[in-house]
Amino acid sequence: MHDLTSLTAIELLGLYERGETIPSKVLRACLDGIESKEAVVGAFLHVDAEGAMARASKLDAEGIGGRPLFGVPVAVKDNICTSTMPTTCASRILGSYRPPYDATVVRRLEDAGAVIVGKTNLDEFAMGSSTENSAFHTTRNPWDESRAPGGSSGGSAAAVAACMVPVALGSDTGGSIRQPASFCGVTGIKGTYGRVSRYGLIAFASSLDQIGPIARDVEDCALVMGVLSGEDPLDATSIAGDTEFWKDSSGGGIDGLRVGLPLENSKWEMDLDVRELFDQAVNAIIESGCTTGGARLPEMDKSIACYYIIANAEASSNLARYDGVRYGMRSDADTLTRMYEETRGEGFGAEVKRRILLGTYVLSSGYYDLYYSRALHAREEIKRDFRKIFEQYDAIILPTTPEPAFELGERLDDPLSMYMSDIFTTPASIAGLPAISVPVGVTVDGLPVGMQVIAAEGREDMVFRVAGTLQRSFGFNKRYYSLSDESGEGDR
Amino acid sequence: MSAGRYETVIGLEIHVQLLTSTKLFCACPAEFGGEPNSRICPVCLGLPGALPAVNREAVKMAVLLGTALGCDVRSRSVFARKNYFYPDCPRNYQISMFDKPLCENGVVELDSDDAPVRIRIERVHLEDDSGKLIHESDGGSLVDFNRCGVPLAEIVTMPDLRTPAEARMLVKQLRQLVRYLGICDGNLEEGSMRCDVNVSLRNPGETELGTKTEIKNLNSFKAIESGLEAEIVRQAALLDAGKEIEQVTSLWDSQHRESVVMRSKEKAHDYRYFREPDLEDLVLDEGLLKKVESLMPELPRERRGRFVDQYGLSDYDSVVLTSEKEIADYFEEVARLSGDPRSSSNWIMREVMGELNNTGKDIRSFGVSPEGLSELIKEIASGRISATAGGEVFGEMVRSDVEPGDAIASLGLEQVSGEDEISEMVGTVLEAAPDEVRRYREGERKLLGYFVGQVMKMSGGRANPSKVNEILKERLH
Numbered sequence: 001m002h003d004l005t006s007l008t009a010i011e012l013l014g015l016y017e018r019g020e021t022i023p024s025k026v027l028r029a030c031l032d033g034i035e036s037k038e039a040v041v042g043a044f045l046h047v048d049a050e051g052a053m054a055r056a057s058k059l060d061a062e063g064i065g066g067r068p069l070f071g072v073p074v075a076v077k078d079n080i081c082t083s084t085m086p087t088t089c090a091s092r093i094l095g096s097y098r099p100p101y102d103a104t105v106v107r108r109l110e111d112a113g114a115v116i117v118g119k120t121n122l123d124e125f126a127m128g129s130s131t132e133n134s135a136f137h138t139t140r141n142p143w144d145e146s147r148a149p150g151g152s153s154g155g156s157a158a159a160v161a162a163c164m165v166p167v168a169l170g171s172d173t174g175g176s177i178r179q180p181a182s183f184c185g186v187t188g189i190k191g192t193y194g195r196v197s198r199y200g201l202i203a204f205a206s207s208l209d210q211i212g213p214i215a216r217d218v219e220d221c222a223l224v225m226g227v228l229s230g231e232d233p234l235d236a237t238s239i240a241g242d243t244e245f246w247k248d249s250s251g252g253g254i255d256g257l258r259v260g261l262p263l264e265n266s267k268w269e270m271d272l273d274v275r276e277l278f279d280q281a282v283n284a285i286i287e288s289g290c291t292t293g294g295a296r297l298p299e300m301d302k303s304i305a306c307y308y309i310i311a312n313a314e315a316s317s318n319l320a321r322y323d324g325v326r327y328g329m330r331s332d333a334d335t336l337t338r339m340y341e342e343t344r345g346e347g348f349g350a351e352v353k354r355r356i357l358l359g360t361y362v363l364s365s366g367y368y369d370l371y372y373s374r375a376l377h378a379r380e381e382i383k384r385d386f387r388k389i390f391e392q393y394d395a396i397i398l399p400t401t402p403e404p405a406f407e408l409g410e411r412l413d414d415p416l417s418m419y420m421s422d423i424f425t426t427p428a429s430i431a432g433l434p435a436i437s438v439p440v441g442v443t444v445d446g447l448p449v450g451m452q453v454i455a456a457e458g459r460e461d462m463v464f465r466v467a468g469t470l471q472r473s474f475g476f477n478k479r480y481y482s483l484s485d486e487s488g489e490g491d492r
Numbered sequence: 493m494s495a496g497r498y499e500t501v502i503g504l505e506i507h508v509q510l511l512t513s514t515k516l517f518c519a520c521p522a523e524f525g526g527e528p529n530s531r532i533c534p535v536c537l538g539l540p541g542a543l544p545a546v547n548r549e550a551v552k553m554a555v556l557l558g559t560a561l562g563c564d565v566r567s568r569s570v571f572a573r574k575n576y577f578y579p580d581c582p583r584n585y586q587i588s589m590f591d592k593p594l595c596e597n598g599v600v601e602l603d604s605d606d607a608p609v610r611i612r613i614e615r616v617h618l619e620d621d622s623g624k625l626i627h628e629s630d631g632g633s634l635v636d637f638n639r640c641g642v643p644l645a646e647i648v649t650m651p652d653l654r655t656p657a658e659a660r661m662l663v664k665q666l667r668q669l670v671r672y673l674g675i676c677d678g679n680l681e682e683g684s685m686r687c688d689v690n691v692s693l694r695n696p697g698e699t700e701l702g703t704k705t706e707i708k709n710l711n712s713f714k715a716i717e718s719g720l721e722a723e724i725v726r727q728a729a730l731l732d733a734g735k736e737i738e739q740v741t742s743l744w745d746s747q748h749r750e751s752v753v754m755r756s757k758e759k760a761h762d763y764r765y766f767r768e769p770d771l772e773d774l775v776l777d778e779g780l781l782k783k784v785e786s787l788m789p790e791l792p793r794e795r796r797g798r799f800v801d802q803y804g805l806s807d808y809d810s811v812v813l814t815s816e817k818e819i820a821d822y823f824e825e826v827a828r829l830s831g832d833p834r835s836s837s838n839w840i841m842r843e844v845m846g847e848l849n850n851t852g853k854d855i856r857s858f859g860v861s862p863e864g865l866s867e868l869i870k871e872i873a874s875g876r877i878s879a880t881a882g883g884e885v886f887g888e889m890v891r892s893d894v895e896p897g898d899a900i901a902s903l904g905l906e907q908v909s910g911e912d913e914i915s916e917m918v919g920t921v922l923e924a925a926p927d928e929v930r931r932y933r934e935g936e937r938k939l940l941g942y943f944v945g946q947v948m949k950m951s952g953g954r955a956n957p958s959k960v961n962e963i964l965k966e967r968l969h
Contacts, residue, residue, distance in 0.1 A: 081541045094540070101534050103541060198770075202540040207769035234535075236545050236771050314769055317575050320584035321538050325635070340577060363575075363764035372766065 004029040005163040006480065009072045009220045012166065016064050016071055023056040023071030027115055030073045034117070034164045042139045043149075043159040045078045047118035048085050056115050067113030068227055074109055075159045075168040078119035079126050080211065081200035082106055085116075089202050090134035091124045093322045093329045093347030103200020104232045105169060105211050112227040117165055120155030124349045125319065126171055126204040128152050129179055129421045132412055133351045140408070141183060142481035143447055147405040150180030150421075156214045157184040161481050167215045167224055171201055173208045174307050175400075175425025178437035181214050182400035182450025185439045185481065187467070188214040189221045192458050193432030194239035196225075197232030203318040205311035206237075208429050217477035218250040218438060218467045225460060241458060249461040250468030254288050259466060260295030260393035268300070271403035273443035278399050281440050281451045284473035285397065285466070295396050298385040298431075300423050302378050307426040308419060309362050309375035316359025322347060354415065379430050386431045390456035395466045397453050398424055400437040404447035424452060434460045438467040439476040448476070496728040498693035501701055502653035502720065506666055508645045508676045509621065509684040510553045515641035516620045517544030517587065522643065524682065528626075528636035536620075536641030538583030543770050546571075550618060550643035551594070551774065553675040555784045557645050558595025558616040560669055560791060568775050569594045569617075571768040576761050580623035580635050588619035588646075590765040594774070600649075602661055603793075603811070611662055612650035619644050645675070651690065651701060656720035660713050663687055668792055672817045680711050687716055692737070693727045702727075703737040707744050707751055719744040723751060795820055803833035812841055818855045819845070822862055829866035832873060839865060843886050859893050860886070868896040880953060881905040908954045911963070914947070917955065918963050921946045932968055940964060 004026050007015070015021045031049050038044060056071065064070040076082060079089045081099035088094045102110075109116060123133035131139040131154025139154045141147040142162040149158040153170025157180035160168050170177040172190035181188030189212045196211045203209060213224035226247055231240035261282055262268075270278075286292055324330035324343030331342035348356070362371035389396060401421050411418040428435035434457075437450040451470055455462035471477055515522045518535035534542035555565055572590035598613030621644050623637040647666065653659050667678035667685060678685050692704035707723060710716045727737055739760070742751035755761075790798070792814050799810035799820075814820045823840050827833040844865070848855060868889070872882045877900055888899040900906055908914060921943055922929055932939045940961070947960045 087540070089540075097540070099534070099539065099541065101539075101542075198541075199543050200541040203770075205769075234545060235543050237769075313766060317573050317585050317764070317766070320575060320577065321540065321582065323577060323579075323584060325579045326537070326582060327539075336579065360764065363766055365762045365764075368764075368766075 005033045005166075007166060008216045008477075009069065009166045009223060012072055013064075013068075013070060023059040023115060024053065026071060027052055027056040027073050027117070030117060030165055033162070037142075037162050037164060040140060040145055041142055041158050041162045041164070042137050043120055043155045043162065043164060044075070044118045045088060045090060045121050045134075045136055045155070046085050048116070051084055052115050052117045059113060059115065064113070067111075068223060069109060069167075070113035072114050072167055073117045073165045074114045075117050075120045075156060075165045076106065076109075077122055077126075077153050077156050077168070077170050079122060079171055079202040079204075080105060080169060081202065082116065082119065085119055087119065087202065088136075089125045090122045090136055091322075091348065091352070092135045093343070094327075095135070095329060097328050099200070101200065104197035104234060105228050106200065108227055108230075109169075114167075114227075120153070120159050120168055122155055123152035124352050125202070125315070126152040126173055126176055126209075127315070127351050127355055129175075129418050130406070130408070130411065131155060131158075131180070132408060133349055135349055138408060141405045143185060144405065144445075146407055147447070148183065148408050148410075150183035150401075150405060152176040152180075153188070153214060154180045154183075157181050157186055157188065160184070160186045160214050160216060163480065167213055167220060169211055169228075170214050171204075171209055171211050172425075172429065173204050173210075173311055174429045175422040177212045177214060178400050178425045178435060178450070178452060179421060181437040182439065182448065182452075183405035185442075185448030185450075185476065185479065186214055186216060187218055187221050187436065187438050187471070187477065188212060189225060189436040189460070189463065190429070190434065191225060191229065191460055192239065192434045194235075194237045195241075195434070195460070196228045197230075197235040197238045199232055199234040203314075205314040206318060207314060208307075208311055218436070218464055218471050219247075221436065222246040222250055222460075222464045239458075243460070246461055246464055249464040250471070252465045252468070254285070254290045254465050254469045257290040257394045257462070257465065258392065259285050259290050259292050260389055260396040261292050262297045262396065262398050263294040264297055264300070265398075269402060270399060271443065274399050274401070274403055274449050277441045277449045278451065281397060281470055281474075284470060288469045288473070293393070295389045295393055296385070297389070297396070297398070298382040298427050300427065303382055303427040303430055304419065304423050306375045306378040306382065307422070307430055308358070309371050310379065310430070312355045312359035313363045313372055313375075314359070316356045316363065319348075319352065319356055351415070382427060383431045386427070386433060386456070390459075394459070395453050395455045395462045397451055397466065397470075400424060400450035400452040404443050404445070404449055428452075428454045431457075433457055434463045436463045436467045438470050440470055440474040441476060495693055495724045496732060497696070498728055498731060499696045499698070500654055500724055501651045501692050501694065501704075502656070502659050503651035503690045503704075504647075504649045504653065504659060504662065505688040505690070506647040506663065507686040507688075508557065508647065508666075508670050510550050510643040510645055510675050511677065512547055512549045512553065512643055514547055514549070516547050516550050516618065516643035517641055520641065522641075524639075524684070526638050528634070529638060531638045532640065536582075537637055544587060544768075546771060546774060547643060548780070551776070552780060552784055552787070553643075553673070554594050554616060554618045554645040555776065555780070556673050556787055557647070557670065557675060558598065559784060559788065560673055561595070561598035561600060561613045561616060561647070563595035563598035563613060563616055565595050565776065565781070566592060568592070568773050570773055571618075571771045572765045573768050575764045578622065579633070580625050580637075580640075582623065582637060582640060586619060586622065587768050587771070589617035593617035600662065600665065601793075602658060603665060604658075604661065609652075609658060611652045611658075614648045614650050616645055616647050619646060651692075656717045656724070659689060659720055660717045663716055664713060665792075668815065672789055672792055674789070674817075680713070683711065686711065689716065689720055691720055691723050691727070693724065693731060703739050705737065705739065706741045708741060708754070710744055712746075715744055715746050718746070718749060719751065722749060726751075789817070803827060803837070805833065805837050809837050809841060812845070813837060816855065822855055825862035826866045826869070829862060830869040830873075832869055835869045835873070836866070839869060839886075843883070847890055860889050864889055864896060871896055871900065875907060875956060876900070877905050877907050878953065878957065881907070904952075905954060907956050908951055911959070914951075914955055914959050914963050915967075917947050917950050918943075918960070918967055921950065922967060929968065940968075943968075
């Protein structure tokens with residue numbers, strides 16, 4: 001009999017179709033897994049065992065009925081609104097908040113037959129790269145509990161890596177799906193900006209935020225992206241487009257495709273094992289029959305500076321609504337201004353405050369032109385650089401992060417070094433391009449390493465094809481974490 | 493009031509609440525009032541995760557307004573966030589337009605008696621309204637978010653106005669315009685039209701603007717005029733004393749006739765405007781522009797001209813009759829049905845508008861229909877009743893909601909034109925006044941009026957006066 005918790009969504013669907021198992025049985029296995037591992041991993045902020053079980057039993061009775069995610073347990077990052085569960089953004093300021101409505105992605109998951117198990121931990125308001133900035137608890141990397149799972153979707157990546165759920169939703173603003181996916185040895189994609197409706201995603205930086213899946217393999221990512229994608233009248237920035245063919249694209253091979261390799265590669269500071277695996281990935285691409293060539297990427301330093309200015313500017317405005325007037329936490333004070341100050345002073349954590357201050361500063365009338373307008377200008381340049389690359393290439397590959405998962409606590413006092421772990425992921429975010437992180441191997445210390453595939457706007461199919469090839473070459477999707485788990489790493 | 497030796501420079505910002513059925517960024521009803529917090533949703537409340545989606549109806553109305561003000565309409569405009577903390581502003585930023593507004597560079601000509609005054613319109617843009625704070629006597633405050641997200645078009649003029657009277661006149665004209673366009677009810681007191689004024693003084697001949705102050709939310713024509721007057725006097729006194737004008741924003745306290753400072757420049761807001769990333773550029777397609785074109789009604793100025801040309805009315809009458817679109821429509825209907833525009837104009841100017849003034853009623857809810865009034869005019873023209881009796885009939889129509897024919901019958905006002913009947917009355921009057929008859933025959937012709945009066949009295953006003961005259965002259969010959 002299969003270990004139900006280590007299967008992919010597509011494998012589970014196969015079992016359901018053949019009548020070999022039922023949703024409640026799969027969910028039970030997941031809930032048991034959560035119960036046994038959660039104390040160590042800390043991936044969740046809320047598990048709705050009862051609600052999920054009721055839903056699964058209902059699905060047992062209904063049967064699959066052509067639903068693409070029938071009976072698939074899914075965890076949802078806790079910055080995505082759910083009307084039946086709290087949504088806290090891992091912030092004290094929203095500690096007691098329960099939204100009166102569901103995010104569009106939550107409705108789409110449920111319409112597709114998925115079972116939402118619970119809400120996963122994150123860096124407060126999705127600001128961070130380690131999930132240590134959660135106001136509630138730290139999530140640990142299942143591969144090495146002394147290390148960070150990455151962030152800000154660290155809870156979602158850890159939940160999938162630890163086989164608590166086959167699929168989880170994350171959100172990516174500057175790399176928050178891809179970086180934790182890389183740290184946790186799972187696959188995660190951020191689609192073209194607007195591909196997935198943001199309605200119900202609690203905003204960090206509106207012009208960059210995108211919801212996307214974290215899963216065990218590329219095929220599951222394509223399947224879930226198909227369900228999540230599509231125009232939404234409630235999100236004016238959402239886009240329409242045919243997503244049906246994605247499901248098959250990862251198996252399509254890359255024979256004849258043109259893949260760009262970053263020319264700046266040799267200058268980048270990165271972990272030796274990461275460099276080694278990147279070279280192997282390049283070889284695998286070449287051996288798979290595609291043409292390669294050097295591509296001059298946008299300057300990474302410029303991207304990250306531009307990213308932190310734009311993201312924080314938008315965040316300073318988006319987070320202004322947490323003032324204690326209408327919902328969430330409210331501090332007692334004599335005057336309105338004191339109430340604002342104390343609520344926000346006590347409710348927000350250090351990283352969030354740092355970013356609000358930075359964002360307010362770069363938008364203020366004296367500094368707007370010096371920072372914000374220049375960042376907007378740089379953003380246009382980055383987009384243009386990418387457009388040039390994609391006139392020549394179908395996709396480009398580069399490491400997701402310059403190094404594997406770092407130690408917990410290691411960078412908490414050094415925000416700049418923390419920000420640098422997003423150096424390879426921010427360019428695609430700034431340009432609104434689809435990008436995936438797919439695991440290709442482990443370092444000598446046994447820590448997973450992900451490779452990133454970026455394609456032109458709207459070309460998720462290319463992302464899936466190239467990532468699918470890497471997945472087949474390295475076979476990493478069949479490897480599991482070793483954390484105090486007897487099954488260990490290797491084939492099941 | 494006096495600006496003394498200074499020249500006054502005034503600019504206005506007028507918020508026009510658009511009469512859309514739903515709010516600017518969501519599907520909640522935009523209607524005024526309702527139980528507090530009964531017309532709200534995650535979007536207009538700015539709840540975490542909710543996103544705005546633009547109401548095309550509001551865009552159409554704002555474009556209609558901009559076009560009527562002679563503005564250039566931008567084919568691509570951009571929403572921006574205006575950031576500030578205020579408890580009735582649920583996102584703590586307002587979604588407005590900043591450097592790329594919907595409409596720009598318009599002009600309005602003031603309907604002034606003197607030389608025409610051109611007021612340039614800087615811009616017309618769209619933005620959402622905030623909620624309403626309710627302060628309780630115990631010091632607590634409550635917020636009603638029903639108004640949150642109601643669409644506003646903001647009209648910003650260039651500083652081209654020179655007197656409070658001009659400012660008042662402009663707002664009056666704009667109110668008339670938005671009513672003609674059917675995009676706002678123009679009710680200042682209820683806040684569906686809100687006026688902020690900016691005023692500064694300078695020495696005549698100077699081209700630089702002086703330091704300006706702003707008075708917000710003037711909610712009547714009177715408040716606009718008196719608020720400006722008081723501010724001008726205050727500024728002139730300061731300048732006379734050699735003092736600097738401080739750039740402040742105030743509220744007008746109409747009861748004490750003074751402005752109350754809200755904030756000074758040192759505390760002035762840095763709104764940190766930036767592009768609203770939740771909304772795409774607002775792109776106006778051909779279809780929408782065509783639609784707006786087809787929706788453009790005849791505007792007051794054109795209609796006035798047409799009334800003079802088509803109906804032969806005086807300038808004054810045309811101005812009065814076109815003051816409100818509904819009254820102009822009413823007039824045109826009465827004129828068409830009665831075939832007598834001159835009488836229609838007279839009746840409406842005197843009786844109808846008099847009645848509306850006295851009762852404070854609106855023409856839309858006025859009891860006498862254009863059909864009824866035109867019938868009455870025809871009855872007078874045909875001689876069935878006298879003009880004097882017409883007034884009584886009209887009164888009855890207003891009071892009892894009856895047709896003119898029924899009113900004439902019930903009041904017994906039908907004019908008496910029968911030769912025999914009038915002859916008989918004339919005979920009685922002449923018999924009763926032998927002296928006067930003699931004097932008349934001796935040449936005292938003005939006594940004819942006396943005889944006519946007596947006959948009219950006897951007939952209860954119903955006798956046809958021209959018939960009475962004719963028969964009297966015959967008998968006295």
